[in-house]
Amino acid sequence: MSSQKIKQTVDNTPPIESKVRRSLLNGLWMALSGLALAEIAWLVGSFLKPLQSTDSSVQAADIIDAGPVDRFAPNSVTAFPPGRFYLACLEDGGFLALSRRCTHLGCTVPWDPERKQFACPCHASVFDIRGEVIQSPAPRALDRFAVSIENRRVKVDVGTPIRRSAFRKDQVAHR
Incomplete structure (x- = not known):
């Protein structure tokens, strides 16, 4: 029975590879979100900036x-x-x-x-x-x-x- 308990305990905890993958995906998601927000801020700033004559x-x-x-x-x-x-x-x-x-x-x-x-x-x-x-x-x-x-x-x-x-x-x- 002790071998079954050990198997259940090991099976219930996520493997280390899964934790690394999840943290990598979370970091990638945060970086892409930050990039998208920076692009939106740049577009709004460009829209609000007054036009300058080219002549x-x-x-x-x-x-x-x-x-x-x-x-x-x-x-x-x-x-x-x-x-x-x-x-x-x-x-x-x-x-x-x-x-x-x-x-x-x-x-x-x-x-x-x-x-x-x-x-x-x-x-x-x-x-x-x-x-x-x-x-x-x-x-x-x-x-x-x-x-x-x-x-x-x-x-x-x-x-x-x-x-x-x-x-x-x-x-x-x-x-």
């Missing part, structure tokens, strides 16, 4: 040198994609930098040189060369950027768009 020329100074005054013909519009604006040279030779964003819902508004107007492709708002609303649903004129003329060169400050309700003559920079 260093605009980011550095927020001033874009559009070129010499003589480059722009009266009653013309020139697109500047890096600065996200149009430079309008009005009939009198004055300059107005207009935002490319429609004031209705923010769609990009292309210039139509044949019709001499900006036409929003999203909801059919139409603006004239000065950014004034010709056809709604846009509630107000296109936003503008500050323009200065230094040494016969046109410079546009694209740091902050200037919200406006309508066109005024004092918004134009003259040669």
Whole structure:
């Protein structure tokens, strides 16, 4: 009987190999869980981090040198994609930098040189060369950027768009 008792006692205790395997699997499970939590934390951190502009020329100074005054013909519009604006040279030779964003819902508004107007492709708002609303649903004129003329060169400050309700003559920079 003593041999049967010894067999039962030995059979009831888990073998050492089973304990080692269990602790190895527990350690592996903990390591993978920690790795998954670190990845989730990295993703959340990346999502919450503010975006940075990749265009260093605009980011550095927020001033874009559009070129010499003589480059722009009266009653013309020139697109500047890096600065996200149009430079309008009005009939009198004055300059107005207009935002490319429609004031209705923010769609990009292309210039139509044949019709001499900006036409929003999203909801059919139409603006004239000065950014004034010709056809709604846009509630107000296109936003503008500050323009200065230094040494016969046109410079546009694209740091902050200037919200406006309508066109005024004092918004134009003259040669």
